[in-house]
Amino acid sequence: MQVSMAACVLRILADGGACWILAVVLLGIVTRVNGSRPVSGAVMGGLFVATFPAFNGALALTGAAPSWIPSTLLQWIALLTLYGGLCCASVFVYTAAGDRNPTVVLYTVLASGERAGRVRGDLEKRAGAEIAFEQKIGDLVESGWFREGGDGRLVPTRKGTRIGGVLMAWRRALGYVDEDVG
């Protein structure tokens, strides 16, 4: 049966969307198995990367190809762009939705103050305590950005220096100074 180009595009969109939804559901399951704690970037990346060939391979095995999976190189590139964009966006949402995101904490504390708002000093103190800053420092060591030397000093690792260097270089390229980061 001849499939129109419009139907072909919509099917590729459905393929990418379904594959992404499956990956997000799997991420949710892995997180629950991990005791509702955020999983590492490597686990998240591995899951997103593995889901794509597994899903499209399964589609091909069921005989759905070629009408439901791309049939040309350009279609594959377009599908990968869509899926890659959705997965990268999910990584940012996952990180922000995790524990102790300062903006989320700030708005949550403000919302608990109802219509009267909050006095600035009280807000800084309450929300500042909620984000558990000392625990955040522990997370930075755990994630491999810093190591704690014998004298208790935090020293940036090669990973922290490299990733941080790229991000700060981008900031400087846009013409911003380093002082007000954070």
Added chain:
Amino acid sequence: MTHAEWLLLLSPAGLLVSVVVHAMLARCSREGGLWRHLGISLSLGLGFMIAVLTFSAVTCGDVPTHLAVLGFDTISFLALGYVYAEWNNIPFTSTRLRVLRECRSAGGLDRRELVRIYDGPEVIRLRIDRYLAIGQLREREGRIFVRKGWVYWMVRFYAVARVVLFGKG
């Protein structure tokens, strides 16, 4: 390879337009700050994509295919645009980058020294200043109030995502 297949790759081209416009705006003007610049540049990127598709639909005449491509490219562009916006947000608000900067400029700090310079209330203070400056929070008679702007709706969205992904309210 058909003409429509090439049009499926318009979203990275639209993002490239956004990046160029954003870089130019950031270098030329500080007015409105990061989020205003991102809003303008991403809108122009999306506009570029829609303009190319409209031109193509008018010259080729295959409207159903162009509408399908528009749906595909728009979803793809919104995902890429969100990633680009977050990529820009990190160097401005990241706690770990601030800690990295403090540790490097002091030649290493222990936890107690670090907390004296930069701690939870300081993280919140910087955010309050930032959101007041761009009108996402408002201050009246010494009290801070939430405004239902885009940050408010992002936080609501993250709250839903938190329930879906982490099973926590």
